[in-house]
Amino acid sequence: MLDCETLAIIEEIVNQIAGVSASPGFTWGRSGNLPDQTFLLNDTVPSNVSGRQVPVQTGQITTVFVVAEDPGTYDVRIFKHPSPFTTLTAVSMVPAYGRAKTFSLTAPLPNVSNVDELGAQIINGSAKNAVVGCIIRGTL
Amino acid sequence: MSKIIKNNTGSNVFLADVGVTIPASGQYVIPPTEYWLWAASSDVVTKIGDSTLTVNDGSVDLTISDGVDLVKGIFQKHRLIGGTDSTIIGNVLDKLKVHDPDVLSAIVNLTTNVFVSNIFKFNEASITSRNETDFTTPYTVASGKNFYLTSFAGSYDAQSAMYVRLKKQTNGSGPFFTIFRLNMMPGGQGDTSPNFPLGNGVLVGTAGDVFKITVESTIAKGTVFAAFTGAEL
Numbered sequence: 001m002l003d004c005e006t007l008a009i010i011e012e013i014v015n016q017i018a019g020v021s022a023s024p025g026f027t028w029g030r031s032g033n034l035p036d037q038t039f040l041l042n043d044t045v046p047s048n049v050s051g052r053q054v055p056v057q058t059g060q061i062t063t064v065f066v067v068a069e070d071p072g073t074y075d076v077r078i079f080k081h082p083s084p085f086t087t088l089t090a091v092s093m094v095p096a097y098g099r100a101k102t103f104s105l106t107a108p109l110p111n112v113s114n115v116d117e118l119g120a121q122i123i124n125g126s127a128k129n130a131v132v133g134c135i136i137r138g139t140l
Numbered sequence: 141m142s143k144i145i146k147n148n149t150g151s152n153v154f155l156a157d158v159g160v161t162i163p164a165s166g167q168y169v170i171p172p173t174e175y176w177l178w179a180a181s182s183d184v185v186t187k188i189g190d191s192t193l194t195v196n197d198g199s200v201d202l203t204i205s206d207g208v209d210l211v212k213g214i215f216q217k218h219r220l221i222g223g224t225d226s227t228i229i230g231n232v233l234d235k236l237k238v239h240d241p242d243v244l245s246a247i248v249n250l251t252t253n254v255f256v257s258n259i260f261k262f263n264e265a266s267i268t269s270r271n272e273t274d275f276t277t278p279y280t281v282a283s284g285k286n287f288y289l290t291s292f293a294g295s296y297d298a299q300s301a302m303y304v305r306l307k308k309q310t311n312g313s314g315p316f317f318t319i320f321r322l323n324m325m326p327g328g329q330g331d332t333s334p335n336f337p338l339g340n341g342v343l344v345g346t347a348g349d350v351f352k353i354t355v356e357s358t359i360a361k362g363t364v365f366a367a368f369t370g371a372e373l
Contacts, residue, residue: 030159032171037152039159044177046159 026052027133028120034127036074040120047119051081054116059138060109064091067100067131074125076132078110081117088112090123112136142198143170143210145184149192155183162193170211179212257290261353262367267298272356275304275366279352280312281345288341288371289320294355296324298362302355306368309350316352319344324364341371 028040028047039048066076075092079085088110091103112118120132147153147162154161158181162168170178178184187193188207195207202210261276281287294304302324307316345351353366 031173033169035161035163035166035168037154037161041159046157046177048159049157 026118026136027131028052029129029131031129034122034130036123036126038122038126040122040130040132042119048083048085048121051117051119054112054114054118054136054138056112056114056136056138056140058111058113059136060111061089061105061134062109062137063102063104063135064089065100065102065133065135066091066093068093068127069099069129070127071095071098072125072127074127075123076130077121077123078132078134079119079121080112081119085119085121088118092124093127112138141210142196143175143178144168144196144198145170145211146194146196146201147192148194153187153192155181155187157181157183167196175213181211184211257369257371259287259370259372260367261351261369262365263353264363264365266363267296267302267355267357268360270357270360272303272305272354274352275355275364276353276368278309278350281347281349281351282372283347285347285372286343287345287349287351288373289344290338290341290369290371292320292322292338292368294322294324294353294364294366296357296362296364298357298359300361301358302364303357304364304366305354305356307352307354308345311346311348312350316350316354322366344370 028042030038030040034040039046041047042050042052061078064076064078071093073092073094075090077090078088080088089105091101093101118134122130144167145162146167147165150164152161152164158174158177160168184193185208188195188204188211191204193207195202195210197210201207259279261279263276265275289306292306294302296302296304304322304324305318306320308319309316351368353368355364355366357364
């Protein structure tokens, strides 16, 4: 017979393990030539207008992946609302990477929670027909 | 027709509701996939309205009103492709300027075969002399015009030979010389049809040339009618 305190501890452990999830559908994109400072879209809405809400209670961004039509030099920043936006992480694309690159982030990983609304922006350069995504690991 | 947004200022212009920053003194080409997004933007309308931004349709910069209309997708005007004066057509009283050599050639060919005779010189008179005499008043081709002869005819009611001549004096000076001659045959009413295949007109004169009809009979008898028609173009 387990006491309540033990049960709570077990539930916490279960949540930490079984509740770990990924969100591969966390993507932003935009067609055309994208000059510096261009915000990518959530489906059809500019992510500076409406961001993508984080679906996990607490989590961390572990991976950012970037694809564009052509290799180029630019950065992609993942930010959170509200304005002025807070940069959570930024990755740099260079021509040597080619069109696509997956960035595995290293500690300290940026923290997010279910009150955060995320967006993506091209900075420090320009890109063409870009798609950006991230993977968030956390507890549901 | 493109939709190009040009920044008229030396500073970046951020349009929040489309999420795009137009670089200082730069431009942004709206992708066709985002026309709807820009059409719904109030920020871009404001910036076009205060001339911070200008809309270019791929040929010329548009007025504020036309620029807003183009962004909103209700721009109905059209331009001449390849025109050098960027003439806009689409308004009442606008005129289309055609400078296509093929079209011009076709028009020239068409008008060449559709002459309307606007010159008609004629006379009817008794023959009182056997000598060659002037029969019609002289006709002088107007300045800047050409004269295309379309008919030349005569009729004589006496049974004797008769010459009806169409004569030309070049540029209003010098002698007249015969360019067409009808020979009225004895024994009948004469010839009332052109003896020459003039078709749709024959270019016989230019500006300043003078034309007249003369008659010359073998006897001083009867009456003669003679005329020529032509187009002065």
